[in-house]
Amino acid sequence: MSPKRAISPFALRGTVFTASNAHQLHCIENALVCVDENGVITAVLHQDDTGYSQACQHYQLQGQLTVLEPGQYVLPGFVDLHVHAPQWPQTGKALDLPLNEWLQDNTFPLEARYADIDFARQVYLSLVDTLLANGTTTAMYFATLHDRSSLELARICLEKGQRALVGRVAMDNPDQCPDYYRDESATAAIEATARFIDDVYQLPGNTLRRVRPVITPRFIPSCTDELLTGLGALARRSGCHVQTHCSESDWEHQYVQQRHHKNDTQALNDFGLITRKTVLAHANFLNDEDMDTLKAAGAGVAHCPLSNFYFSNAVFPLRKALERHLHVGLGSDLSGGHSPSMFDSCRHAITASNALHDGVDPAIQAASRGNGSAKIDFRQAFWLATGGGGEALDLPIGQIKTGYAFDALMLDCRATEGNVVIWPELDSSPDILQKIIYNAARSNIIRTWVQGELVFSR
């Protein structure tokens, strides 16, 4: 299948859920969402708006109106800010192992297999299909250090229609990377990254930049100073997005302290890697100065609540970051996180915030058990998974809003496969969204669009 980007204008009428920030949730019943031939939302009309009836009639006469049935809802597509694409085959396994065994005995050997382009192709097709079926319209991917299979991931996203930001991973530090899975030098990694950027932009059919390249130093421990310096310069020159891991765990945080005598964020900033288009995965051990640095640059954080519980030894101080108006979205962190569904990321963002707020150890007195200022609810989780991710990427996505790309999903909560049970006489619109966030599954998602293009349906 070659990329087909041309669409006809259309409109959807039904209940829309969208958030314009962490505290402003909009539940618009009987909304009319109008999408033009570029896949851009040209209007979101409320039923008492002037022109609503005429617009409905216009689209209906053109055969371009879809009216949602009761129990169906439109939401912005999900933005997953942190996916390790090559780890897809080990999703949901090896989570019983300590980090070192997980990485050295499982993850690195698996990633090394992507020298085999056929294996890469098989995995990446499965992953992109799965994410679209789960309503993830935009994903920010770590691929591997293999040029060809990384580009193949970008090509597959383009073929399937997913909006994607893809990074060819750079990692050259012999002290921390195995011999069999390491860039041969800083220069080689920088040159390969520069080539990858050009190659992605030049992919046939990528004129609208549906797929973008990302400068991707794995994390400070995997990279020499020379590599980090070179990638920082490349970020400045190219204006590309940047992604890396930051202050993920006690070990990693301490490693950077010992090597650079400062926190990850400050070290990355010194290397020129903190920009408006940077997304830092995890960022659990940020201090106030680090948050100020990110705020000043407009850089984003990919909060990965699921993997926080497995590999981070701590939970990202999300509410504090939101109160300081940092750009934050959610990441599934496949396969450090076990689920490809952003619904699971939402749920775990809430449980993680509650754990940080109340604490968890009953042996500790209540007054000193939690930090008492960390709770979020479904509204913030929903924002993070949609508009928050779009804001972190500096792209007009993640909201059902005029001028934004129509990246969206349609849910059917009547699906017999699903556990969302709505009682019309008891549930308000926000109640319904809360029920969706807590219990919707892949089986409830019946259509997924990217830039107005239908990329999944069932």
Add this chain to the structure above:
Amino acid sequence: MSPKRAISPFALRGTVFTASNAHQLHCIENALVCVDENGVITAVLHQDDTGYSQACQHYQLQGQLTVLEPGQYVLPGFVDLHVHAPQWPQTGKALDLPLNEWLQDNTFPLEARYADIDFARQVYLSLVDTLLANGTTTAMYFATLHDRSSLELARICLEKGQRALVGRVAMDNPDQCPDYYRDESATAAIEATARFIDDVYQLPGNTLRRVRPVITPRFIPSCTDELLTGLGALARRSGCHVQTHCSESDWEHQYVQQRHHKNDTQALNDFGLITRKTVLAHANFLNDEDMDTLKAAGAGVAHCPLSNFYFSNAVFPLRKALERHLHVGLGSDLSGGHSPSMFDSCRHAITASNALHDGVDPAIQAASRGNGSAKIDFRQAFWLATGGGGEALDLPIGQIKTGYAFDALMLDCRATEGNVVIWPELDSSPDILQKIIYNAARSNIIRTWVQGELVFSR
């Protein structure tokens, strides 16, 4: 539909996952599971066992053999030890509210509606259908204080074929229960409970005790001493199961301390409510003495990890309880927990244990952040959701094992609706179970049996 309990003998051939305790997981490839006309497992043959081929041939000749296809697996049915049936309509909502608003403004008014038998019937049919579709073959239910609708829940479980333990809730304390939703006196509540026990045993078709009554004081704060004393005497007289909440939250734990100058467990024990057939929901703030008391009585704990994160202010010290050989299973705690799926309970049991182990607050130094001795993995979670629940109830369920009831589910991991992605060349049998625990959904469950009877299929 009237209960149909008669079945023909049959056998299933395929991969079986079952656990015989928290540390012994059995992955039996190409097993032959034989079930007699009473729904009891008469043999679980391995493919190199003497008689395996003959047995396969025998069942095949009789037309009684089902051979699983690749990607299909048999697991014991799930045992959900803590479900508030009347709260089903608010599942997945109101979780953004503080406990007091959740209880007084939402939960009590909702439970009071079950005076309306038609409403009760509508809700309970939906709930039991949903749980069977999610593979919950046994549920231990709190109903409400309404005699008729509580009995209707028992009747619906029997009609649908679910194994169930149902409690008519007793709550008479005017200081803690609202006027509109309270037993009129201790005597009235005790008499109603005694009548309910008789009524459940006498339900038409309940000769095999598929459905059992449970003595159910809501929790100490809701009950006067007179009521608790009377229900303790009734437990001794009747030999019935007992369920109540125990040391769930700081507030409740402190309330009991102030009223009885001892922990919940000791107070309940003094009232005669701690028996081999008692299941205590939550039990987060148990001390060593409490664990000794439960161990001595053989009483069980319903660990409800999901609601731990919302309403408990702490996480149950599960690993400690397992190391002391307490009987522990899992509870969804609908609707304090948001999911009817025991897969979600398994996942959250693991994340909760990791949170307790590592701690969660990055502002605290690593050495003092967690308790360092709480981690469990998918093996323990699987045991708790199946055999652990059966053991807590003192019933021969939750294992695929000779002499046990064939309460089981069949999963299909090829289902396009599911996120379990298996790579045959990379995944061992335990890997596959781990992937199932982490990513299986309702849509992967294609058949559910209780006592050999097919109660759900798709």
